[in-house]
Amino acid sequence: MENIQNLCMGCMNELEQDGTCSYCNYNPDSPFLQSYLPPKSMLDERYIVGKVLSYNGEGASYIGFDTVTSSKVVIHEYMPDTLCSRTKQSPKITVKTDSLNKYKTYMSEFAELNKSLSRMRTLSHLVPAIDMFAENNTMYAISKYVEGITLKKFLLGNGDRLSWDQIKKIFPPIFTTLSLIHNSGIIHGGICPDNIIVTPKGELKLIGFSISATRVENSDLSAELYPGYAAPEQYNSLDWLGTWTDVYAIAAVLYRMLTGVLPPNAVSRKQTDNIIDLSQMSINIPQNVSRVIMQALRVNSETRVQTITELVTKLFEQPEYVVEHRKGATQTIHVDTADQLRNTYNDDDEEEYEDEKADKKNLVPTVVGSVVLALLVGVGLFFLAQMFIGGSEESSSNSVSSNITSVSVTEETSTSDSNVESSESPAKKDYGTGAVMPDLKGLEYENVIESIQNDFNIVVKKKRSKKYDAGIIIKQSIPADSEYDPARKNTLKLTVSDGNGESSEFENTSSDSYSDSSYDSSYTDKPVIPDFTGYTATSYGEILSDLGITYAFTYVASEDVPSGNVIATSTAVGQVFDTASGDVLTVTVAQ
Numbered sequence: 001m002e003n004i005q006n007l008c009m010g011c012m013n014e015l016e017q018d019g020t021c022s023y024c025n026y027n028p029d030s031p032f033l034q035s036y037l038p039p040k041s042m043l044d045e046r047y048i049v050g051k052v053l054s055y056n057g058e059g060a061s062y063i064g065f066d067t068v069t070s071s072k073v074v075i076h077e078y079m080p081d082t083l084c085s086r087t088k089q090s091p092k093i094t095v096k097t098d099s100l101n102k103y104k105t106y107m108s109e110f111a112e113l114n115k116s117l118s119r120m121r122t123l124s125h126l127v128p129a130i131d132m133f134a135e136n137n138t139m140y141a142i143s144k145y146v147e148g149i150t151l152k153k154f155l156l157g158n159g160d161r162l163s164w165d166q167i168k169k170i171f172p173p174i175f176t177t178l179s180l181i182h183n184s185g186i187i188h189g190g191i192c193p194d195n196i197i198v199t200p201k202g203e204l205k206l207i208g209f210s211i212s213a214t215r216v217e218n219s220d221l222s223a224e225l226y227p228g229y230a231a232p233e234q235y236n237s238l239d240w241l242g243t244w245t246d247v248y249a250i251a252a253v254l255y256r257m258l259t260g261v262l263p264p265n266a267v268s269r270k271q272t273d274n275i276i277d278l279s280q281m282s283i284n285i286p287q288n289v290s291r292v293i294m295q296a297l298r299v300n301s302e303t304r305v306q307t308i309t310e311l312v313t314k315l316f317e318q319p320e321y322v323v324e325h326r327k328g329a330t331q332t333i334h335v336d337t338a339d340q341l342r343n344t345y346n347d348d349d350e351e352e353y354e355d356e357k358a359d360k361k362n363l364v365p366t367v368v369g370s371v372v373l374a375l376l377v378g379v380g381l382f383f384l385a386q387m388f389i390g391g392s393e394e395s396s397s398n399s400v401s402s403n404i405t406s407v408s409v410t411e412e413t414s415t416s417d418s419n420v421e422s423s424e425s426p427a428k429k430d431y432g433t434g435a436v437m438p439d440l441k442g443l444e445y446e447n448v449i450e451s452i453q454n455d456f457n458i459v460v461k462k463k464r465s466k467k468y469d470a471g472i473i474i475k476q477s478i479p480a481d482s483e484y485d486p487a488r489k490n491t492l493k494l495t496v497s498d499g500n501g502e503s504s505e506f507e508n509t510s511s512d513s514y515s516d517s518s519y520d521s522s523y524t525d526k527p528v529i530p531d532f533t534g535y536t537a538t539s540y541g542e543i544l545s546d547l548g549i550t551y552a553f554t555y556v557a558s559e560d561v562p563s564g565n566v567i568a569t570s571t572a573v574g575q576v577f578d579t580a581s582g583d584v585l586t587v588t589v590a591q
Helices: 097-116 151-156 164-170 172-183 245-257 266-271 287-296 310-317 340-342 352-358 366-373 445-451 537-547
Strands: 047-055 060-067 071-078 131-134 138-144 196-198 204-206 456-463 471-478 490-497 504-508 553-555 566-571 587-588
Touching: 047 071, 060 287, 071 097, 097 131, 097 138, 151 504, 164 172, 172 204, 172 310, 172 587, 196 504, 196 553, 245 310, 287 310, 310 587, 340 553, 445 456, 445 490, 537 587
Parallel strands: 456 490, 553 587
Antiparallel strands: 047 060, 060 071, 071 138, 131 138, 196 204, 456 504, 471 490, 566 587
């Protein structure tokens, strides 16, 4: 579409012959805000600027049109109104003299955030930047325009709430996407129904990322917080934000979706916590789901569910029969003996012990099983998009335009010899650069093979396992978060659960035999007591179970260790524990 006059600046669809738009009610004669770009502005000699879609303390988002690809886009402009201004006569931004350093610092964070998100551009439930450049004394990030409606509008049109059965069918991809984002060091801070888009196909997409200063009160920028969804720590600039902050927001979204009721503002909850427990509402919510959501909505961030992985694990865990009994001030909990634990595995499962133990702190929630993971077809590979901001630093002045040069999203390909094999351990091997290896453990093989088979020579070994459902990936030879070059076609070895079936090599797409010394981890009757520092009783108990150690908890009061965390073990950390002796390890837990 060559003629800009044929475009509606409200929706970027083609106008009728009489100049009207049949898609929206945008009035081209309506005034625009002086602080933002006027409609029909041109950026980078490529992008046509339309109406303002939203704005906050970081800047503004406009609907736009890419004249090169003839497609709609969203244009994100860095324009913190507390640090700069714009006159109606010029598109160039003027920075306040005493705010120059802050302006440049936050602009750098804006660029880094969008660069980080662009590296995850193949995540189908994320809308990252596809281009970025400097102009008008500021930075612009371009993302694709997603057709659809907000989750807020979707709920209003569907009885204002959904059942748990409906939610668990559509929401797992958001859990997975957010967990991967957290692994990259990004905290959203603005998760709410307004920042989740429901596409015409019923898919959910997470939008609304912003630099951290806009997600907390009393910073240099105007805060954009969403009452009811913003966590208590976001209202105090002295408190730490972390994965637990997004956990609170996600739990609030689930609360709203299940009940049709917005949770109380976190500020009011600090004074008087008047939130109604889900279990007290006359709606059909599984007891376990109700309990976990309320744990994730705790005002105290230290006692709240800490990570998305932990949240998902708890939400989808199967309730177990628990016998409670008291022994004065100390409570002992019976667990299976080492022999009983060993009987749940066969020889083919024994090599899983050491690898799973090392991953306990970032455990993939295998209990979710096919319910969660069958919907994760969209979780692809992370293609590394390297962007850079050029230009040398000149002397400080009232204008920063001399310090900004154009940047764009590009793909980087390694020129290393694909036949070179490293003698180092798998975690240190040179797999090249250009993409980031996702964590495949816990995912269904059939759901990920299509996304990865073009990048690797895949060798798959089927293993009998009672711990994992059939088809679940147990191991991967290239560690998660390692960089690799898709053009090299590295060999990727996957161990896939066969449930209760026999071990076999059921697929081999390369000539390599399946052998890797790093996989030769044998079960031992004399494991070493692992470190318990920072572990909860539940997490540490899982590690001990995997080692075949029979254990029992005893609870004591403690002011120095958070409630529920392990304080001590009857056998010192690092000492050998003879599981064949029938001894029981006593684990002391703070209460």
